[in-house]
Amino acid sequence: MAKKKNIEEKNVEKVEKKETVKKEKEKKTTNKKTDDNKKSLFVRFRIFCHGVKSEFQKIHWPSKYDLVKYSLATIFFVVILSLFFYCITTVFELILKLFA
Numbered sequence: 001m002a003k004k005k006n007i008e009e010k011n012v013e014k015v016e017k018k019e020t021v022k023k024e025k026e027k028k029t030t031n032k033k034t035d036d037n038k039k040s041l042f043v044r045f046r047i048f049c050h051g052v053k054s055e056f057q058k059i060h061w062p063s064k065y066d067l068v069k070y071s072l073a074t075i076f077f078v079v080i081l082s083l084f085f086y087c088i089t090t091v092f093e094l095i096l097k098l099f100a
Contacts, residue, residue: 039047062070
């Protein structure tokens with residue numbers, strides 16, 4: 001019987017520890033939210049602008065050569081596809097005229 005009581009006491013202690021850990025985590029997350037709300041609008045705007053600047057520095061901008069190459073490839077495929085669909089349309093019109 002003494003062993004059962006010890007096991008039960010240990011289980012209760014474990015549950016209590018888990019609950020205290022959860023409460024501490026909740027306190028930490030709520031403190032962060034209130035700290036952000038306490039900052040002035042100007043400070044939050046400065047932080048936002050700093051984040052935008054750092055993200056822009058990570059962008060890999062294409063060179064002029066790459067830009068021209070990709071633009072010509074796009075124009076080429078647009079012209080080819082438009083000719084393809086024009087040909088399909090004319091073929092279907094001829095078929096309809098033959099059977100009408």
